Amino acid sequence: MEFIIKIGQFLLSLSFLIVLHEFGHYLPARLFKTRVEKFFLFFDVKFALFQKKIGETIYGIGWLPLGGYVKISGMIDESMDTEAMAEEPKEWEFRSKPAWQRLIIMLGGVTVNFLLAWLIYIGMMAVYGETYISNDNMKDGYEISNPLMQEMGFQSGDKVVSMDGKVYEKYTDIRANFILANEVVINRNGSEKTIALPQDFLGRLTDAEDRSTFELRFPFIIDSFNESSLNKEADINDGDQVIALNGIPIKFYEEIRALTPKYKGQTLEATIVRDGAKRVVNLKIDEDGKLGIYSKSSISFFNEQGLITSKEYSLGESIGVGSTKFVDKMGWYWGQLQKIFTPSTGAYKGVGGFKAIYDIFPDSWDWENFWSITALLSIMLGVLNLLPIPALDGGHVTFLLYEMVTGRKPGDKFLEYAQVVGFFLLIALVLFANGNDIYRAIFK
Template sequence: MSSTLIRSVQLLFSISILVLIHELGHFVMAQIFKVRVERFFLFFDPWFSIFKKKIGDTVYGIGWLPLGGYVKISGMMMGNKGQNVLSKNQNSHWEFCSKSAIKRLLIISGGIIFNVLLSILIFTFLLFKYGETYLPTKNVKYGIEVDSLGEKIGLKNGDKILFVNEKYVPYFNDIPKAIILGNSITIDRMGNIIKLSLNNDKKRFIFDRKKLNFFIKPRVPPIINYVIRNSEAEKHGFKNNDEILAINSEFILFSDQLKDLLSKYKNKSVLISINRNGKLVQKEVFLDSKGILGIYLKNFTDLDQIFLFEKKHYSFFESIPHGIKKVWDVLKNQIFFLKNVFHIETKAYKQIGSFFSIAKEFPSKWNWDIFWTLTATLSIWLAFLNLFPIPSLDGGYILFIMIEMITGKKINEEIVERCTIYGFLIISFIMMFIIIWDIFKVFL
């Protein structure tokens, strides 16, 4: 099975879970307040459906268009004329519009509430099952290694990060996120204390890339993790766990230094010195035009004998507050990202994507841990988006009901319907724009 197909299946499965839970939230709240639900569908069903069955008053089904789902609640959208008929109907107590404002608010909020609960539930069970592994910042003893982005914002290989936003970050895992959210970095560069500002121009470097990935990592010794088959390294007898000490007469302490020297000696023969189980071994190798030796080096996660990690285990009840904190952290990141989208100079808008971009976040091989983590993250994202006070989204209906609760007067249903139509057109236009932009970004 191709990696594209695996990612697509994971995305479809994840979206199906999110849609079912969201619509189940509306459905359960409607049932609690004795409101009739006419239809409950996974995916949309214009013209025809893949499956449908009526049970009681509700038709349950699966549509063919995998862009969401819906529940149709009796009396939710009725004009003034409909309300006059309703008052004469003996079953009016089944209708949405016959319920008090607070009950209608809870029914509309049901999808958002259930998406938040799903996210908390997933993070809670992940923490309970796997715990958390952290690398304390104090244990990053060789400083950091940076990529081209790290260099653009002013960092250098070997820098030791002391503070972000003038606060000490206890765990290295949290430093990249703190930098993205922060305004300054304080570093120790060979004994000199330097404070780097993070203005919008530097934030632009962070967001102006195809993928938001780590731009710093702990600096590590150049120890071979894997030798590529049929490479120069394999031909000359390099082995896993060999530590590279020097190229020619230039000593090497860290992986970034090795990369620089390999690039320096392109199209040349070099003498590479190796530490193999305490013995000095030397190999004469010719490097090609790209300076490729044919090895993968160990990452800091592979070197637990050098870096002391902290592993935290939680009981089920301990994992609940930590799961809630995870949800809150994800939500804060989303709010921060949205804020930067409207600052054009940061180019954060380039990170906006549709299903194509989301699919790329799933791994090419099925991994349940990553799948559930992404599903929990998307669940909070869906809840957050639905809070937007735009008619046709849950937030739009919530806004109308809140206005009614404050003023004590119902908004004319024709106005609500008209706003809903306009809101739907606006949302459709935005979705089409994002899909076209994503196609351009991903494929072109």
């Protein structure tokens, strides 16, 4: 059932984005009286799952879910219809239209992607508002358990002051933007310290077995038992807080995780607090060095402590907040691409394909998460399509801008060759991204 929910969200989101992206090309093409021969969700290589001709256009669904397309008459695209291009230009063809009209048609897809993401963020702020954990509430700092992070100089208890000179209010923003940071200022025991990250840090983090960064710290408050727990009959209840184990004070759950492996197969005395009173109980450590007891989640703890901020916005306020969120996400993704296309950072190792996108979706249906992910994917689709690769919208836009500046239109043969080169380059990028998914699935 979880698979069905995840794949359902994955297909719905991508189909929604693909159809709207292609509609962004279709609409201005029709407005400029340019004939659109096909409008397809997914690719119809050899055959289509469904197709119907309405007017001059065949609408359909292909069987190969790698994207979608509109086939515009008189345009050199992935169809490579060179026979039609050999004929005399017709007034309804793309190539017969002024350069400025062709530019609008080619920019229509990414324009819709960006507009959609902007509207989704505004809508989310109006409907759901914002719920977040403030960085200012991290009085005990963050947990740093990743050996690579410790090697960089971070320690549990560090508080994040700024990254690359920018102060972040929300914990989620710190997590998201840390992967782009070059320099982090932390507060440790009242003193500030600057940690410079090496250029290849992101690549090393991608390769690491533990990819955690700044994790929330919370006490060990008993929530439930593992099915194989040796402590099911122990004198402990849900809500009890463990404050010491074997005489060693315990303030955070992370300390339990670090301590129990040292006492495999042993029975230890634990001090717990129940209803404000302390008591001592015996707890068993299994051969794997675990108690088999789940702690109350960090989110539950922070919520009970009143440390989660919730904000509601009017429609007018949502426009401002949603617009800021859109701009921030755009900048964040551009920053990622800069890292990816700088080989020395090693960020290309983290590039993912369809499985990586599938993994983003939760295994339970949540409309707020769905729209948040869809908005981000819309930005990603728009930005990637702007890359100056001939097979993408950005490639066509590059040639059109050249034509508008120089007054010289690239020849059809040149455009055909460029389209072939761009197609193979695009296939190479798709294979690389999905190859990374396969590599991580097998070896990570």
